Amino acid sequence: MAKWSDFFGGFRLTLQHLARPAVTSSYPKVKRAKQPRQHGRHVLNRYEDGMEKCIGCELCAGVCPVGCIRVRGLDNPVDHPVSPGERYGFVYEINYLRCIHCDLCVEACPTQAITESKLFEFSFTNRADAIYTKAELLVDDQGFPQRLPWEDWRSGEAEMTGGWMRATSPSGDADFEGITQWSGDLGFGVRAAEGGQSGQRDDEATGSKSIRHEFAPHLSSQDKLAEDRGLAPVLRKLQEQSERLKPKGTK
Amino acid sequence: MNLATVDPLLSNATTWIIILIVLIKVVVGFGVIMTSVILMIWFERKAISDMQSRIGPERWGPFGILQTLADGIKLFFKEDIVPTEADRFVFKLAPYLALVPAIITFGIVPLGGTVTIAGYPIQLQVANPPMGILVMLAMSGISVYGVMLAGWASGSKYPLMSSVRASAQMISYEAALGLTIVTVVLITGSLSTHDIVTAQSQGVWHWNLIRLGLVPFAIYLIAITAELNRPPFDVVEAESELVGGFHTEYSSLRFALFFLSEFMNTITQSAIIVTLFFGGPAGYVPNIPHLHWVFPIMWMVGKTVFFAFCYIWFRAALPRFRYDQVMDLGWKRLIPLSLGWLLVVAGFMINRAWGIGTLGVVILAGVVLARSFTIGGERATKSAILPTVAQRPWPGAIIHSMMEPKLEAEEE
Numbered sequence: 032m033a034k035w036s037d038f039f040g041g042f043r044l045t046l047q048h049l050a051r052p053a054v055t056s057s058y059p060k061v062k063r064a065k066q067p068r069q070h071g072r073h074v075l076n077r078y079e080d081g082m083e084k085c086i087g088c089e090l091c092a093g094v095c096p097v098g099c100i101r102v103r104g105l106d107n108p109v110d111h112p113v114s115p116g117e118r119y120g121f122v123y124e125i126n127y128l129r130c131i132h133c134d135l136c137v138e139a140c141p142t143q144a145i146t147e148s149k150l151f152e153f154s155f156t157n158r159a160d161a162i163y164t165k166a167e168l169l170v171d172d173q174g175f176p177q178r179l180p181w182e183d184w185r186s187g188e189a190e191m192t193g194g195w196m197r198a199t200s201p202s203g204d205a206d207f208e209g210i211t212q213w214s215g216d217l218g219f220g221v222r223a224a225e226g227g228q229s230g231q232r233d234d235e236a237t238g239s240k241s242i243r244h245e246f247a248p249h250l251s252s253q254d255k256l257a258e259d260r261g262l263a264p265v266l267r268k269l270q271e272q273s274e275r276l277k278p279k280g281t282k
Numbered sequence: 283m284n285l286a287t288v289d290p291l292l293s294n295a296t297t298w299i300i301i302l303i304v305l306i307k308v309v310v311g312f313g314v315i316m317t318s319v320i321l322m323i324w325f326e327r328k329a330i331s332d333m334q335s336r337i338g339p340e341r342w343g344p345f346g347i348l349q350t351l352a353d354g355i356k357l358f359f360k361e362d363i364v365p366t367e368a369d370r371f372v373f374k375l376a377p378y379l380a381l382v383p384a385i386i387t388f389g390i391v392p393l394g395g396t397v398t399i400a401g402y403p404i405q406l407q408v409a410n411p412p413m414g415i416l417v418m419l420a421m422s423g424i425s426v427y428g429v430m431l432a433g434w435a436s437g438s439k440y441p442l443m444s445s446v447r448a449s450a451q452m453i454s455y456e457a458a459l460g461l462t463i464v465t466v467v468l469i470t471g472s473l474s475t476h477d478i479v480t481a482q483s484q485g486v487w488h489w490n491l492i493r494l495g496l497v498p499f500a501i502y503l504i505a506i507t508a509e510l511n512r513p514p515f516d517v518v519e520a521e522s523e524l525v526g527g528f529h530t531e532y533s534s535l536r537f538a539l540f541f542l543s544e545f546m547n548t549i550t551q552s553a554i555i556v557t558l559f560f561g562g563p564a565g566y567v568p569n570i571p572h573l574h575w576v577f578p579i580m581w582m583v584g585k586t587v588f589f590a591f592c593y594i595w596f597r598a599a600l601p602r603f604r605y606d607q608v609m610d611l612g613w614k615r616l617i618p619l620s621l622g623w624l625l626v627v628a629g630f631m632i633n634r635a636w637g638i639g640t641l642g643v644v645i646l647a648g649v650v651l652a653r654s655f656t657i658g659g660e661r662a663t664k665s666a667i668l669p670t671v672a673q674r675p676w677p678g679a680i681i682h683s684m685m686e687p688k689l690e691a692e693e694e
Contacts, residue, residue: 041599045333054335249335 051248062185065149067225070132072150073125074176074192075168076143077217083113083169084144084214085120091136091145099129100136120144123165128158143213146192148176152183174218191222289410290396290403303402308389311408315388319545323350325587326545326594333598354538362534367437376435377532377539380428383421384546390417391553392479394563394578405476406563406579414474415463418554419456422509426452428543429511429518433528444527447605448511448518454612455508461620462498462505465627466490466558479562491559494627499559501620503592506551508608511544512593514600517608552589553582560585614655622648 056063065071076084087104105121113119137146155161160181171177175189215221223236244267247259258264291300324339324347331338339346364370394406411417426449433445467473469490470481482489491499508515519527529540556562562585563578603611622644630637 042595045595045598048333048335049329051335053332053337055337057337057340 054246054249059183065188067191069147069149069151070134071148071188072127072153072176072182073130073136073145073147073163073168074170075120075123075145075165076192077170077174078115079215079217079220081172081217082115083119084142085123086114086116086142086144087118087120088141090139090141094135094139096133096135097129097131099126100124101126120165123168125163125168126161127153127155127163128161148192149188150176150182150184153179153181155181170217172217174216191225289405291405299402303404307404307408311389312385314393315385315546315549318549319542320350321347322545322549322590323353323541325590326597329591329594330598333595357534357538360534362536363531365437365531368531369435369437372431372435373531374536376428376432377536377543378428379431380425380543381539381546383425383428384543384550387418387421388546388550388553390414390475391550391557392476392562393553393582394575397575406575407476410474410476412474414472414476415467415478415554415558416473419460419463422452422456422459425543425547428540429528432532432540436528436531438531440524440526441528441530444518444524444530447524448528451511451515451518451608451612452509454609455505455616458501458505458612458616458620459509461617461624462502463558465494465498465620465624468624468627468631469493475557475562479557479564482561483564485564486561489559489561489564494559495623497619497623498627499555501616501623502555502558504611505616505620506555507593507596508612510547510551510593512548513597514603515608516602517605520602548593549586549590552586552593555589556582556585618648618651 078084085102087102089102089104092098092100092102101122101124102120103122104118107113107117107119132147132151134147137143160179167177167179169177176184176192178184211221211224213221223233244256244259244264247255247264250259252260258267291303294300327349328338328346339349342348342352364373389408390411392405392407392410397404397406429448429452430445433441433443433448436442466478470478472478472481478490482493486492511518517523519529521527524530529537532540563582565577565581567574567577625640626637626644629640
């Protein structure tokens with residue numbers, strides 16, 4: 032049974048919201064931090080020595096539910112091999128008019144050659160641009176995805192490509208969680224493991240940010256993380272601001 | 283009673299300077315209301331977005347303050363469509379029937395005291411007619427036509443439904459509105475808005491809010507919210523039921539005119555609430571030479587902004603009434619209450635004994651009325667053709683009876 036005073040509950044709530052920060056962000060100007068396991072535009076990775084990881088096995092093309100991947104393998108040239116091993120991906124094309132970003136290709140890949148960045152804002156204006164070839168998908172010499180003119184890259188979207196894959200344990204074996212099972216990447220070395228089901232996570236090593244902090248003022252108290260209750264968020268904000276004020280390179 | 287008795291400017295012979303002053307007052311008043319509409323739309327959008335934890339307009343000008351201007355330019359360059367089913371003349375006339383009363387009503391609001399410039403006493407309001415507050419009632423009566431004819435002339439069913447709702451709602455709340463204004467007029471002894479404000483200028487305890495008890499103010503606030511078709515009484519423009527309401531078929535500049543008149547009315551009615559119950563420009567005036575005239579205007583603007591904010595707050599906090607609830611509130615609660623309070627005020631104006639006597643009679647009548655509403659309500663529910671939704675049986679049996687012959691037919 033509703034109380035008579037409940038009538039004023041709506042008035043109180045709306046006044047409280049006046050003081051709270053906005054949930055939305057000023058979107059194209061400001062982008063919210065992406066989830067660590069965001070599925071975005073693919074990248075083709077390279078080993079630390081610059082060799083390509085793709086071996087042209089076509090497993091990704093086989094597993095793709097929408098058939099948007101086209102791969103053709105070729106024997107490595109003997110005098111200047113493209114990938115370690117026998118074969119390499121000679122043709123690699125992804126049609127982004129079809130891709131649903133399910134990440135099954137990433138799961139199928141035996142060498143972690145294909146992973147996904149966190150970028151989903153790429154608005155090409157013709158069909159030819161929608162088909163990314165190997166020249167566009169392959170990471171550059173620093174190990175970062177190539178930035179095409181119609182893509183809107185911001186900080187944090189290119190660093191931890193395929194983060195989710197580095198969190199799950201193979202064959203459901205929980206003991207493997209956090210244990211490195213993957214080869215190093217060009218420019219990054221062996222990337223750290225994302226937090227998995229055990230709840231252990233090393234945000235500093237993986238560079239991922241929890242967006243629950245941003246929503247904390249809007250959550251009810253039992254939904255808040257322990258670190259977002261009480262004075263802790265205020266202190267953290269002050270700390271972040273003081274770090275921002277520091278001159279760069281004195282860390 | 284001629285105009286001279288209320289406006290000292292017009293008491294002497296009419297010279298061309300006086301005509302010029304009146305013209306300047308009209309132009310300034312028009313400028314003020316237009317600018318404040320632009321700011322009001324921005325303020326409403328910004329405040330409601332803050333209450334909903336959104337950002338709101340922010341692209342045009344600082345804090346998005348020019349958003350209204352951008353919207354206006356956009357609407358100006360859109361195609362002006364008149365539906366083939368529409369009654370073309372009335373369809374084109376209706377927006378002006380909504381806009382013109384909204385502008386005229388603003389003319390009677392006293393924005394400040396009287397200023398003497400070069401020997402001419404100038405009241406800081408566009409016009410101070412002797413019929414005063416009745417102009418407001420007349421104009422709100424006419425603005426019903428704007429909404430009603432817009433819906434009727436559109437040649438479309440949702441606008442028509444909306445206009446039926448609008449005419450019923452606005453007319454029924456006008457009764458409560460008029461009766462509360464009568465209490466104010468009774469205690470002031472004058473219809474002129476300038477006199478109403480002057481009578482309250484001695485201090486907070488002379489404000490009609492306190493002198494009349496809180497009830498007329500509460501009734502007025504509710505009734506005027508319904509009269510403005512603002513939430514929670516926006517059944518006329520209920521987006522979830524009637525597409526857009528009476529202006530569904532309107533586009534381009536005609537739509538902008540409706541929009542304009544709606545927000546203009548919101549500001550004007552905030553100002554009129556302040557005039558009637560909160561002493562208008564009355565307030566503390568510090569002793570600064572040559573700036574005495576500024577502070578009443580600032581008081582007026584401040585109070586008006588507060589009530590404008592209240593309307594926005596209502597919109598954010600309250601869900602929309604159902605149409606029958608709107609009618610119930612108007613006819614069964616507000617009209618009897620305002621009528622009773624009018625009698626009580628009239629009684630207390632004779633002497634205290636009369637006042638307490640009428641108060642007793644009114645309370646007794648109120649109890650009888652409440653009881654009769656309960657009995658009548660129960661009787662109406664029993665004899666209704668359809669039971670209310672919660673009491674209806676689950677339609678499973680009906681669906682089965684509809685399905686069964688079909689199944690048999692398939693078997694055959």
